[in-house]
Structure formats: structure tokens, C-alpha cells
């Protein structure tokens with residue numbers, strides 16, 4: 008009976024771990040399908056990202072290279088201050104802005120394919136940064 012009890016416990020722990028992974032802050036599963044930006048009638052790829060404690064949604068955005076991007080970022084209601092950082096090496100894209108509930112739009116045209124992280128670098132004292140707590144994503148630029 009003892010052995011059986013251990014087996015049941017192991018299954019239980021595994022399912023708890025699975026739930027914790029899938030329903031972490033932000034709710035987005037790590038393997039969530041990327042959000043592919045469509046080119047609107049104005050020729051611009053409009054993207055909206057919403058942040059909170061401690062996530063960005065969507066956390067994986069795909070855009071086309073050499074096509075204008077209008078990236079609108081805001082945060083949901085809360086008292087913890089957040090920032091949005093996105094830097095594309097070799098380009099003039101170097102965003103580091105405080106975020107508010109009022110959306111902020113960043114306009115740029117990615118010139119090179121690649122995967123570029125965006126994140127919130129804030130941290131309180133010696134605690135983990137918001138990025139380390141899950142507040143990060145990736146902008147993927149494709150040909």
C-alpha cells in the first residue's frame with residue numbers, strides 16, 4: 008500500500024506542476040502560438056501589447072521586415088510601475104519608456120530579420136527583476 012500511495016502522490020505533484028506552469032502570471036502558456044501582425048490598409052503592421060504583474064501579452068509577436076510597425080503598449084491597472092524596453096542592434100530602435108494605462112505607440116521599421124527581446128527591467132531592491140518574473144517577450148522579424 009505504501010508504494011501505491013507514493014505513485015499517487017507523484018502523479019498529483021506532476022499535475023500540480025503542470026497547472027502551475029500553464030496558469031502562471033499572465034495566463035499565457037509558454038508555448039502559446041505567436042501573434043502574427045497583419046499589414047493593414049495603411050501599409051502598417053499594428054500591434055498591441057498589454058503588460059501587467061508580471062507579463063506581456065502577447066509574449067511572441069511576428070512582424071515582416073522592411074514594413075512599418077506601429078507598436079502600442081499599455082499596462083493594466085495596478086500600482087507597480089512598469090517599463091518597456093526593446094532594442095534592435097544596428098538600428099535606431101532603442102525604446103526604454105515608462106508605461107501607463109494610457110497606451111503609448113512606438114513607430115519604427117525593422118530592417119533586419121531576427122528575434123529581439125522586449126521586457127520590463129524594473130526591480131524592487133534585491134528582488135528579482137520583472138523580466139526574471141516573466142515580464143518579457145520576443146519580437147520576431149521575418150523576411
Ligand SMILES: [Cu+2]
Pocket residue numbers: 088089090127128129137142
Ligand atoms: Cu515591470
